[in-house]
Amino acid sequence: MTENVTLGVEHFGDPAAPLVLLAGGPTMLSWPDALCRALAAGGRHVVRYDLRDCGASTTVDPEAPAYTLRDLAADAARLARDLDPRPAHLAGIGVGGMVAQVAALDHPGAFAALTLAGTRPVAPGPVDADLPDHDGETMGLLFSRPMPDWSDRDAVARFAAVGAAILGDDPDAARANAERVFDRTPGTEPAVQLANQLGTxxxxxxxxxxxxERLPDLAVPTLVVHGRNNRFFPVGNGEALAREIPDARLLVLEHAATALPDSTVEEVAAAMLAR
Incomplete structure (x- = not known):
């Protein structure tokens, strides 16, 4: 990558196959291994990557990032072009879905399809009046907990498991994922661990x-995937994306919350491969 930015990536499938680029939310492990393998088995070159200040990507100062959302969008476009001269299928989950929206709008020639999973059409902060905000009771439980000792792998994993249970996700899967994220994190400083574990x-x-307001300008096939039980970004956010992006398809996962459980992989992969 240019601009002294290196992005951590992981490849699945045939490098000569059409590219599906998965933007982390914020780490690449937001995308399940099983989904990456299913997309690769469907004839795609799958590359998942960490956003800046996460995982194996460049980490500078997560408490005062000297870049913007539009820089992260430019990272996605640059990485896609470096990997394959053909337009890519770009997918983003959670905050990575915000990156993907801006990337597709700012760099339309880089992308041939778009998948937006568990995300919303506005940035972190106050939500638009017509969009459902985070569930208040859930957020109260989630953020009233004391922070763990970020240098203690087991404490961080327990914290993630309890948070997942509050959100309606699988706590065992969240614990295992948090351990993997911890092991990939380039330090135990609180800001670095928070950026990796919580995306703060x-x-x-x-x-x-x-x-x-630019979403109606998107002119690529778009899939919106959202868990019916998502309490962080309630499903109305996905419904709004699907309404405002021309010809978008909405796939609501009836038994999913914030994460993409392995039980949804077959359905999500088939929908993505059809874009």
Missing amino acids: VFAKLDCTPRWR
């Missing part, structure tokens, strides 16, 4: 200008 660096980004 995103709340410090400059996410202007707004992009929601």
Whole structure:
């Protein structure tokens, strides 16, 4: 990558096959291994990557990032072009879905399809009046907990498991994923662990200008995937994306919350491969 930025990536499938680029939310492990393998088995070159200040990507100062959301979008476009001269299928989950929206709008020639999973059409912060905000009771439980000792792998994993249970996700899967994230994190400093485990660096980004009003300009096949039980970004956010992006398909996962459980992999992979 240019601009002294290196992005951590992982490849699945044939490098000569059409590219599906998975933007982390914020780490690449937001995308389940099983989904990556299923997409690769469907004839795609799958590459998942860490956003800046996460995983194996460049880490500088997660408490005061010297880049913007639009820089993260440019990272996605640059990485896609470096990997394959053909336009890619770009997918983003959670905050990575915000990156993907802006990337597809700002760099339309880089992408031939778009998947937006568990995300919303506005930046972190106050939500638009017509969009459902985070579930208040859930957020109260989630954020009233004391922070763990970020240098203690087991404490961090327990914290993630309890948080997943509050959100309606599988606590055992969250614990295992948190351990993997911990092992990939380039340090135990609280800011670095928070950026990797909770994505808190995103709340410090400059996410202007707004992009929601530009969504009708998207001219690529788009799939919106959302868990019916998502309490962090309630399903109305996915419904809004599907309404405002021309010809978008909405796939609501009836028994999913924030994460993509392995039980949904077959359905999500088939929908993505059809885009």
